[in-house]
Amino acid sequence: MRRWLVWAFVVFIASTLTGWWVYNIYKPTYTFTKPAQAALVISFDDRYVEAWHKHRDLFKRYGVRATFFITVTDQLTAAEVQMLRDLSADGHEIASHSFTHINAPKFVKQEGMAAYVEQDIIPSIKTLQSQGFSPVTFAYPYGARSRELDRELSKYFYLLRGDSWKDAGKGIDELDRIYYTFSGRRVIHALGIDANSGVSLQDLEAGFARASRNKEAINIYAHNISEDSAGYSISPHTLEKIFKLAKQYQLQSLTFRDLVL
Numbered sequence: 001m002r003r004w005l006v007w008a009f010v011v012f013i014a015s016t017l018t019g020w021w022v023y024n025i026y027k028p029t030y031t032f033t034k035p036a037q038a039a040l041v042i043s044f045d046d047r048y049v050e051a052w053h054k055h056r057d058l059f060k061r062y063g064v065r066a067t068f069f070i071t072v073t074d075q076l077t078a079a080e081v082q083m084l085r086d087l088s089a090d091g092h093e094i095a096s097h098s099f100t101h102i103n104a105p106k107f108v109k110q111e112g113m114a115a116y117v118e119q120d121i122i123p124s125i126k127t128l129q130s131q132g133f134s135p136v137t138f139a140y141p142y143g144a145r146s147r148e149l150d151r152e153l154s155k156y157f158y159l160l161r162g163d164s165w166k167d168a169g170k171g172i173d174e175l176d177r178i179y180y181t182f183s184g185r186r187v188i189h190a191l192g193i194d195a196n197s198g199v200s201l202q203d204l205e206a207g208f209a210r211a212s213r214n215k216e217a218i219n220i221y222a223h224n225i226s227e228d229s230a231g232y233s234i235s236p237h238t239l240e241k242i243f244k245l246a247k248q249y250q251l252q253s254l255t256f257r258d259l260v261l
């Protein structure tokens, strides 16, 4: 009986120590202490710089500051870089959407993590920096991610953005993953709201009401801004309605950087 107790004690100590060791490996190196507030976080992906820039007055009119996640940064023309600088001067955030827009988990599986960081992360940060920006947040191309990638990329960025789509038969006020609760979480999911997403203004209203009620930040994202709003784009008209709705629900407009810094 005594022997059994000794063994139980040894197992207890060993598992406690293992737990402590694992916790220390994965614990956050710092925490964010921003007060919770009802907010709208809107972002745009890829490289529709001209279209975004063309509508900068629309953002200004409603005091909306967006985060633009840019990819293929080495192919930006001088004019596009200037447009991004204008957007940055307006208070928008210019952030990283990888260098070549490859599917990160697939690439890591074939080539390994070090090669991925070397080929798609470091050059993205470096080109953006050489163009005068300081990217501190990142959106996964195709929303494709893994825990292993989250751990690695947290070394380079404060926040990582995954994606989320509308669940048939579910309101977006039930999609917990698109709400940031100012908890210090490093991975945030945004709801795609492009023309092809099936997300209506009524859907968004339910989401905005929840954000307002719970003091959460609702995360939404799109790609192109175009009158011809098909596929991966949203019309300026719809965007204006969304901005009006956000005002109505008194949602503060925050960039990704604002969520943590």
Ligand SMILES: [Zn+2]
Pocket: 045, 046, 071, 097, 101, 141, 142
């Ligand atoms: Zn993309």
